[in-house]
Amino acid sequence: MGVMAALILALLLLRTNVAIVFLSLCAGSVLLATTGANLSLVASSLSSGIDVSTNIARLLLLLVPMAVCAVLLRNHVSKGLLPLSLLIAICTALLTTIFVIPLLSDGIQSSISTTDTWSLLTQYQEPIVVVGLVTSILMISLTVRKPHDKHRRKGRH
Secondary structure (H helix, E strand, O other): OHHHHHHHHHHHHHOOOHHHHHHHHHHHHHHHHHHHHHHHHHHHHHOOOOHHHHHHHHHHHHHHHHHHHHHHOOOOOOHHHHHHHHHHHHHHHHHHHHHHHHHOOHHHHHHHHOOHHHHHHHHOHHHHHHHHHHHHHHHHHHHOOOOOOOOOOOOOO
């Protein structure tokens, strides 16, 4: 819970565009799903078959796109949009937890999977994704700047 709270706080303090961060987390998940077998093979061959390196490579593949977007898009959201950002940041933290836990070692996974919190997270995974996606689209529509026509004269249509 503390890690999730720290992620939420960091995203809000950076005033980053959490909508893009949420979508980059989803993209990292897709990237991980499509390159999983090849990534495991490369990571194990580079590290003489150590299983930990495969887990680290998977975590990096999942989390690096999100971290890069969070840093590059800092200070892109006005303070008026912070309540909406909070909702998206919560969805991002929850979904990050859902994606990361299966990539951890078996011992950590087994101790976490027996908790009520994990049971709730996995039970509500779909609504977390839907709320995160819908609010991200709303946030993007509110933050995208519309181009102004420089050649348009006042009074003419």
